[in-house]
Amino acid sequence: MLSLFHVPLSPFCRKVRLTLAEKRLEVKLIEERYWEAGTDFLRRNPAGKVPILRYDGRMLAESQAICEFLDDVHPEPSLMPNDPAGRYEVRRLCAWFDDTFHTEVTANLLYERVNKKLMGRGYPDSQKIKTGSTRIKYHLDYMSWLLEHRRWLAGNAMTLADFAAAAHLSCLDYINDVDWERAPLVKDWYATIKSRPAFRPLLADQVPGMPPPRRYADLDF
Amino acid sequence: MLSLFHVPLSPFCRKVRLTLAEKRLEVKLIEERYWEAGTDFLRRNPAGKVPILRYDGRMLAESQAICEFLDDVHPEPSLMPNDPAGRYEVRRLCAWFDDTFHTEVTANLLYERVNKKLMGRGYPDSQKIKTGSTRIKYHLDYMSWLLEHRRWLAGNAMTLADFAAAAHLSCLDYINDVDWERAPLVKDWYATIKSRPAFRPLLADQVPGMPPPRRYADLDF
Numbered sequence: 361m362l363s364l365f366h367v368p369l370s371p372f373c374r375k376v377r378l379t380l381a382e383k384r385l386e387v388k389l390i391e392e393r394y395w396e397a398g399t400d401f402l403r404r405n406p407a408g409k410v411p412i413l414r415y416d417g418r419m420l421a422e423s424q425a426i427c428e429f430l431d432d433v434h435p436e437p438s439l440m441p442n443d444p445a446g447r448y449e450v451r452r453l454c455a456w457f458d459d460t461f462h463t464e465v466t467a468n469l470l471y472e473r474v475n476k477k478l479m480g481r482g483y484p485d486s487q488k489i490k491t492g493s494t495r496i497k498y499h500l501d502y503m504s505w506l507l508e509h510r511r512w513l514a515g516n517a518m519t520l521a522d523f524a525a526a527a528h529l530s531c532l533d534y535i536n537d538v539d540w541e542r543a544p545l546v547k548d549w550y551a552t553i554k555s556r557p558a559f560r561p562l563l564a565d566q567v568p569g570m571p572p573p574r575r576y577a578d579l580d581f
Numbered sequence: 582m583l584s585l586f587h588v589p590l591s592p593f594c595r596k597v598r599l600t601l602a603e604k605r606l607e608v609k610l611i612e613e614r615y616w617e618a619g620t621d622f623l624r625r626n627p628a629g630k631v632p633i634l635r636y637d638g639r640m641l642a643e644s645q646a647i648c649e650f651l652d653d654v655h656p657e658p659s660l661m662p663n664d665p666a667g668r669y670e671v672r673r674l675c676a677w678f679d680d681t682f683h684t685e686v687t688a689n690l691l692y693e694r695v696n697k698k699l700m701g702r703g704y705p706d707s708q709k710i711k712t713g714s715t716r717i718k719y720h721l722d723y724m725s726w727l728l729e730h731r732r733w734l735a736g737n738a739m740t741l742a743d744f745a746a747a748a749h750l751s752c753l754d755y756i757n758d759v760d761w762e763r764a765p766l767v768k769d770w771y772a773t774i775k776s777r778p779a780f781r782p783l784l785a786d787q788v789p790g791m792p793p794p795r796r797y798a799d800l801d802f
Contacts, residue, residue, distance in 0.1 A: 425672035432665035444653035451646035459643075
């Protein structure tokens with residue numbers, strides 16, 4: 361059986377969890393407080409990061425490389441298009457969410473509100489919260505623009521790009537930082553993803569001392 | 582003909598340039614001072630970043646997505662292995678260099694010494710220079726460890742992972758920040774990559790007011 365070393369509110373771990381679940385791969389989840397990483401964890405993973413997937417005895421790191429590997433080895437249902445231009449667009453958007461969105465939004469909101477508290481590193485920086493709250497609006501607008509032209513973010517089929525985006529947004533929704541009313545098309549898209557069986561375990565996540573808002577797990581939010 | 586909007590000392594642009602050259606795709610290079618980005622550039626590229634590749638009239642962004650697209654559409658010579666585990670390892674290492682190495686080394690050394698000056702944003706932060714100078718040692722050691730076990734970084738054939746790594750190291754070599762004597766295996770590997778025809782244009786790069794050390798372009802350094 362596969363094992364995933366993860367933390368519940370990590371968008372990178374969630375992207376891998378969604379991919380595993382969509383492909384009906386059973387996985388044992390092992391929560392890893394990587395910031396307190398002991399020597400055992402660092403031996404498994406010198407980069408000191410999560411997610412780490414144990415697969416056939418090998419330790420796999422880097423969420424995008426892991427997800428593309430899973431899609432390569434377990435091609436059904438596929439999360440990558442068949443044509444090079446389609447694959448390009450998926451990879452561009454994964455990088456967009458995991459790099460640009462991550463830096464501008466996730467790091468400013470989620471890491472300030474949640475990770476700092478969990479790691480005992482003080483209080484949220486109000487300037488960063490403000491920056492994140494402003495930037496998420498532009499990102500919701502950009503996603504709306506994409507969804508005006510396409511059924512899913514990268515085209516007319518669901519792909520890894522949707523999971524990358526949903527992984528970030530679901531973490532931010534857990535802390536009530538997504539203004540769904542601003543972007544009805546994004547809300548509809550998220551409702552569709554949220555209702556997939558693959559999403560259910562994410563909706564059951566609980567961070568001690570930080571309960572999510574009621575609508576977080578509500579499919580009709 | 583293809584056009585690449587780039588800056589000479591950007592590891593992400595260099596990775597794309599190496600990929601284009603290895604596949605013998607002719608490209609017109611257009612230097613883009615993205616930090617002074619005018620509306621024309623921002624219209625082409627809302628993310629405000631380089632590299633941007635104009636390919637068949639489309640504007641492509643995100644260096645890893647671009648390189649994998651080029652490898653998909655122009656598969657000879659291939660820069661990705663044929664097997665899923667091989668592709669995983671290439672993607673893991675590209676992420677390693679473009680994310681971890683970039684944050685720990687490139688941002689601390691190259692961006693402090695070069696980008697700040699070009700952008701008129703003051704003097705290098707000596708603490709960051711110190712951090713970068715320490716971290717690069719661990720990375721050279723890690724590369725040496727890989728090269729003890731493999732002919733190239735990701736296996737026994739040259740791949741995109743070698744170009745990602747060489748792109749970062751070549752920028753750092755331009756500012757004389759690589760202690761090649763520390764890592765003879767890495768030096769041999771770099772000498773082999775450096776002698777490829779694809780590498781020649783990079784060795785001719787000149788940043789006004791910042792000449793490289795003589796050995797930068799020297800194949801026998």
